[in-house]
Amino acid sequence: MGEAITVSRLEGGVVEITMHYGRVNALHTGELLTPIAAALEEAAGDESVRGVLVTSTRKVFSGGLDLNELGAGVGGGKEALAEYMEKVDKLLVSFATCPKPVAAAVCGSAIAGGAVVALACDYVSVLDSPQVRVGLTEIVLGVPVPPSVHAVIHQKLPPRGYRRLFVTGKPIPSRDAYACGFGDALISSGPAEVREDALSWLRARQAVSGGAFAAMKADSFRDAALRFPSSTDVKDRNVDIVLGTIMQKLNSKM
16 A cells, blocks of 8 residues: 655645545554654654644545554454554644644545544644535544543534534534634635645744744643543543443344
8 A cells, every 4th residue: 555644845844744545544553643643753853843734635634543443453352442542542642742833734524533633733724615524423433532632622622613523423514613613724715725724824833932832732732631631440431432332333233
């Protein structure tokens, strides 16, 4: 299949991370999330990098977790599933913990973990199109989000958006998602303009002190994370819920 991402250096100290994994950029931990986390870590340690742009060449920004990998975790039992969910948690929040400004150009649907990736960025430009849908579908799938991911969702969405996107778990058109708080700009003219809007935001950040931005971002995420403390009990509960959901679905098919 080749590389799942392409990392490009743009003018003005911007690094572009372009996802092109499979049909829908399913968030496989080894194939996609780990390379992205490594690219973010490299950008964080490079003083010449002023910002990171996240894009996709697929019609979908990201369809969420790789269900085949999730199924393998379930098949490996409680310990394997717990390890998988811990890895997903750390990799997803790497966007939120990167000290550099991170912007996403969302020109295709962002579902479940795909929507979390966008929300974890500092700026989100979204294509206004009925074909672009946004949804935090975890509750419908019966997969509770890890505490730090829940912190990202709670931090980035206002109460109305939290209820509409997360509590109901139903994907909605990008225009409706934007109206309830998903994203910072809604662009109707086309994907190229969505990307350019995100780039413009990043370039405008060049006038801001990198150290001040990193400190503000770290403090903001830490404050949000304190509302959803992680513990062994919480992790065990989430693993039990996922296992119970899968077993219930399997039994219903027998």
